[in-house]
Amino acid sequence: DIQMTQSPSTLSASVGDRVTITCRASQSISSWLAWYQQKPGKAPKLLIYKASNLETGVPSRFSGSRSGTDFTLTISSLQPDDFATYYCQQYKSFSWTFGQGTKVEIK
């Protein structure tokens, strides 16, 4: 299976900060990567698909990019609603796999 290594595991930031979360695939997955946001007790929410495509209704402060097997989720200006856990997921090949998650906490 393709392994997804996500970093950092925890991130402390303030409202207005630019935040970057990274996910590295153990082999090429082309751009078959999605990002999800999850709040406590809630189901995940799709933010980005195919590495850099913003899901409908997701604020434009969220963006995704790819460089080889490295993927980045950027929040350009952190808002109070953005404090949550973020997961990357590869769907290049079955069995699909997720990163370990990044918890974005209030600094």
Added chain:
Amino acid sequence: QVTLRESGPALVKPTQTLTLTCAFSEFSLSTTGMCVSWLRQPPGKALEWLALIDWDDDKFYSTSLKTRLTISKDTSKNQVVLTMTNMDPVDTATYYCARIRVLTVAGIQYYHGLDVWGQGTTVTVSS
């Protein structure tokens, strides 16, 4: 509005078989491109993908769990069922179903993300 809702037992004993149902609305699994996936999340841990079934009845399973999983659909009832055999306490988790679509752009098919999720159902495995 597309919705999905999971249902099943909250408590199962070790070695028992778990059966979960995902009931969905406002889309059909007989429509080309529609798929439903099952995932789970143990308490305080990361998400884990389990299985997927598509409109053409193709089925895909987690490598590590495929000997224990069976996914099936009832198109007339708009339901997808997941069974997991030989349950163990490590299978304690919140189980989710989610929709995913296969889109075709410029002749190339690709999966969109898991765009609509159920609220999840918590399953505890304990004697």
